[in-house]
Amino acid sequence: MxxxxxxxxxxxxxxxxxxxxxxxxxxxxxxxxxTVSLALQLGKPLLVEGEPGAGKTELAKVLAGGFDADLIRLxxxxxxxxxxxxxxxxxxxxxxxxxxxxxxxxxxxxxxxGDEVGSDGSGGNDESTRASESVFAEEFLLERPLLRALRGDxxxxxxxxxxxxxxxxxxxxLLEVLxxxxxxxxxxxxxxAETPPVVxxxxxxxxxxxxxxxxxxxxxxxxxxxxxxxxxxLERKVPALDGAVAAELCGAAGRLREEPLLKPPGAAETIDWxxxxxxxxxxxxxxxxxxxxxxxxxxxxxxEVEDIERVDDDLLATLLDAADAARVEADP
Amino acid sequence: MTDEPRSSGLxxxxxxxxxxxxxxxxxxxxxxxxxxxxxDHVRDELVRFARALRRAGVDVxxxxxxxxxxxxVVVGFDDHERARTALRACLVTDRADRATFDDLFxxxxxxxxxxxxxxxxxxxxxxxxxxGFAPLDAAPAPGDPDRAGEENxxxxxxxxRDRKRxxxxxxxxxxxxAADDEEATTARYSPSGRRTAVSVPxxxxxxxxxxxxxxxxxxxxxxxxxxxxxxxxxxxxxxLRASVGTGGTVIDVPERERQRTAVRACxxxxxxxxxxxxxxxxxxxxxLRRATAEWRDVRVFFFDEDIREVTESFDARxxxxxxxxxxxxETEWGGGTRIGAxxxxxxxxxxxxxxxxxxxxxxxxxxxxxxxxxxxxxxxxLSRRAGAVFWCNPLAASVEYEPTARGMAAALPYVDGLFAxxxxxxxxxxxxxxxxxGQHGRIGYEYDPRRIGTDHHSATHPTS
Numbered sequence: 001m002x003x004x005x006x007x008x009x010x011x012x013x014x015x016x017x018x019x020x021x022x023x024x025x026x027x028x029x030x031x032x033x034x035t036v037s038l039a040l041q042l043g044k045p046l047l048v049e050g051e052p053g054a055g056k057t058e059l060a061k062v063l064a065g066g067f068d069a070d071l072i073r074l075x076x077x078x079x080x081x082x083x084x085x086x087x088x089x090x091x092x093x094x095x096x097x098x099x100x101x102x103x104x105x106x107x108x109x110x111x112x113x114g115d116e117v118g119s120d121g122s123g124g125n126d127e128s129t130r131a132s133e134s135v136f137a138e139e140f141l142l143e144r145p146l147l148r149a150l151r152g153d154x155x156x157x158x159x160x161x162x163x164x165x166x167x168x169x170x171x172x173x174l175l176e177v178l179x180x181x182x183x184x185x186x187x188x189x190x191x192x193a194e195t196p197p198v199v200x201x202x203x204x205x206x207x208x209x210x211x212x213x214x215x216x217x218x219x220x221x222x223x224x225x226x227x228x229x230x231x232x233x234l235e236r237k238v239p240a241l242d243g244a245v246a247a248e249l250c251g252a253a254g255r256l257r258e259e260p261l262l263k264p265p266g267a268a269e270t271i272d273w274x275x276x277x278x279x280x281x282x283x284x285x286x287x288x289x290x291x292x293x294x295x296x297x298x299x300x301x302x303x304e305v306e307d308i309e310r311v312d313d314d315l316l317a318t319l320l321d322a323a324d325a326a327r328v329e330a331d332p
Numbered sequence: 333m334t335d336e337p338r339s340s341g342l343x344x345x346x347x348x349x350x351x352x353x354x355x356x357x358x359x360x361x362x363x364x365x366x367x368x369x370x371x372d373h374v375r376d377e378l379v380r381f382a383r384a385l386r387r388a389g390v391d392v393x394x395x396x397x398x399x400x401x402x403x404x405v406v407v408g409f410d411d412h413e414r415a416r417t418a419l420r421a422c423l424v425t426d427r428a429d430r431a432t433f434d435d436l437f438x439x440x441x442x443x444x445x446x447x448x449x450x451x452x453x454x455x456x457x458x459x460x461x462x463x464g465f466a467p468l469d470a471a472p473a474p475g476d477p478d479r480a481g482e483e484n485x486x487x488x489x490x491x492x493r494d495r496k497r498x499x500x501x502x503x504x505x506x507x508x509x510a511a512d513d514e515e516a517t518t519a520r521y522s523p524s525g526r527r528t529a530v531s532v533p534x535x536x537x538x539x540x541x542x543x544x545x546x547x548x549x550x551x552x553x554x555x556x557x558x559x560x561x562x563x564x565x566x567x568x569x570x571x572l573r574a575s576v577g578t579g580g581t582v583i584d585v586p587e588r589e590r591q592r593t594a595v596r597a598c599x600x601x602x603x604x605x606x607x608x609x610x611x612x613x614x615x616x617x618x619x620l621r622r623a624t625a626e627w628r629d630v631r632v633f634f635f636d637e638d639i640r641e642v643t644e645s646f647d648a649r650x651x652x653x654x655x656x657x658x659x660x661x662e663t664e665w666g667g668g669t670r671i672g673a674x675x676x677x678x679x680x681x682x683x684x685x686x687x688x689x690x691x692x693x694x695x696x697x698x699x700x701x702x703x704x705x706x707x708x709x710x711x712x713x714l715s716r717r718a719g720a721v722f723w724c725n726p727l728a729a730s731v732e733y734e735p736t737a738r739g740m741a742a743a744l745p746y747v748d749g750l751f752a753x754x755x756x757x758x759x760x761x762x763x764x765x766x767x768x769x770g771q772h773g774r775i776g777y778e779y780d781p782r783r784i785g786t787d788h789h790s791a792t793h794p795t796s
Binding site for chain 1: 391393394395396399402403406407413414417418420421422424425427430558559569572573575576579580594628629647680681682683684
């Protein structure tokens with residue numbers, strides 16, 4: 001993107017956000033672009049919730065891509081600790097440094113005779129003291145995503161993905177980072193961000209987040225895309241696919257979501273499905289979907305054996321009907 | 333976007349940001365808009381709006397009104413949709429609250445724009461608090477004529493619903509109004525109310541702490557991500573770190589393993605009259621809330637004639653949502669318990685609620701009014717699908733209890749354990765048995781030492 005894009009997220013208007021989304025082929029409604037531009041202008045983290053596959057993570061990626069910023073991603077999981085999220089000391093390197101520094105000194109002490117002891121022995125001790133003091137220095141620090149996001153000088157987007165998976169202790173750690181954009185490293189002091197990164201936090205809502213975290217964020221719920229929106233997404237993401245076929249795929253996927261599935265397909269699955277169909281029809285023809293085609297590519301949409309077993313002849317017929325209806329509606 | 337209303341406030345002299353855009357589109361060309369009054373008006377309305385949302389049960393963060401004001405300055409006042417989106421991002425933190433927000437936003441916007449219009453009479457804060465946006469300390473009594481008049485625009489049903497919100501809502505700082513009889517009773521669910529007013533004698537929330545922790549430890553079968561001392565694999569990092577102190581010589585290699593800390597559970601609660609009459613409700617609600625908060629992926633279902641998921645009711649900080657859900661279920665379902673049919677509905681509608689990793693708790697007295705064969709079939713299916721099935725029966729707290737009810741007898745072969753469930757002492761006993769003998773060991777009410785004790789030493793059951 002242009003140089004002024006990278007200058008400051010804070011100056012980004014809603015039109016800029018829209019342009020960024022457009023450039024990255026991200027189909028977003030007014031609600032998403034308004035809320036995102038608001039988060040940029042107010043400098044607040046954005047808490048994004050929604051069904052899996054609704055495009056939460058994609059939102060952060062697109063934001064980074066569209067504004068030519070670095071994307072720093074922190075994937076949360078249960079038991080995520082400060083060492084993996086913030087920083088860690090490079091123990092192996094520290095150990096080697098201490099050994100390298102301490103080796104000759106101790107050797108001299110062991111074998112030293114007469115005047116050698118006075119000079120070499122004390123010199124070795126000094127070196128070893130210096131080494132142990134300096135092993136907690138910058139060069140031994142392994143930056144993890146949160147610290148990296150604070151210390152960079154380019155525009156950055158920090159994506160904290162699936163924060164609901166991490167435990168509450170980690171949420172507490174996030175609070176310091178999110179409210180002041182600073183962290184304390186006991187051995188080095190406080191690290192403060194010169195230019196705060198744009199923070200996008202996603203959650204699948206498997207547990208409630210703490211009030212303290214919610215208070216610091218703007219909230220955005222990404223709804224699953226409507227039929228039209230999903231078709232627009234598919235046409236952007238899989239240009240090789242014929243428009244009418246794309247409509248059929250969305251119709252069938254929409255119908256499938258009405259079934260009580262263990263894992264209903266999200267928009268991401270529909271895109272995969274579109275790519276699969278496009279790959280199978282290399283000539284790019286626009287014929288209607290047929291039963292065999294759906295059956296063979298069902299693995300793109302459904303990821304649970306119980307769900308796949310649920311798709312019997314009746315359901316296949318219903319899916320084909322829904323696909324036909326969507327085709328007619330899209331291209332009367 | 334640069335041609336959008338954000339720029340509309342730049343041409344007036346007042347440098348207070350909250351007046352940006354306010355009034356500018358509304359001037360009729362001759363009057364000079366009163367920016368200070370408009371700013372105050374917006375501020376008042378925002379505060380009222382946030383309070384009204386809170387009263388309606390929306391979890392509005394404490395600083396949200398400030399954020400909302402900043403957001404309004406950014407998006408301006410011209411576009412109703414954009415303003416709504418912006419305020420929603422600031423004031424709502426839960427998808428479930430969006431509908432409530434949209435309901436109340438219409439009223440907020442009407443008041444806001446009416447106040448900003450120099451031609452029309454502004455409804456200012458000094459008009460006195462009225463309507464759905466009255467501040468907390470001036471809550472109208474139910475049946476207040478002013479309020480009723482305003483609510484009638486939307487139909488009396490809305491008015492009733494709103495009054496219910498008042499009745500259950502957090503009524504704090506009432507001052508002299510607190511003497512009012514009606515409000516003294518509604519203060520039962522107030523966060524500032526005395527805890528003893530809600531609790532039944534003999535049970536306090538704190539009493540559940542130890543039994544619940546013991547139960548969690550006993551049930552924790554899932555390996556978490558966290559490492560702890562153990563013997564699975566050498567802990568190189570700790571060994572190296574310790575070696576810094578010994579000049580790089582590794583003296584001892586500690587070992588570690590994943591700690592088993594997580595419990596996944598599905599709680600099926602029979603809310604028929606026969607159960608609720610014998611079970612201490614505050615114990616039930618506290619147990620369910622603790623489980624939802626502390627275990628992983630917990631799903632809570634209430635069943636009677638039909639089954640309904642109520643997990644979300646337990647997410648709130650107060651037990652109000654849970655108590656409401658319980659009351660709703662009680663009034664809607666009057667008749668008999670159909671456990672088999674309810675389990676069948678659970679299997680077809682929410683198959684993901686139960687998995688091999690989850691412990692299923694059925695809280696029921698086992699008095700089946702429906703088809704017993706169907707109950708037997710469903711209990712068998714449930715036991716195949718679940719990691720473990722525990723039947724918690726409030727009746728089993730009695731020392732004379734035998735599972736002779738037809739429903740209970742039919743389900744018994746398929747459950748891993750039938751336990752008493754009437755208070756913290758029963759939970760402690762259950763945790764103790766699970767801890768000592770495992771989820772599939774010789775566990776259940778029949779191994780309860782308090783019961784055996786009565787046979788041999790004629791001791792009394794502490795909780796019966």
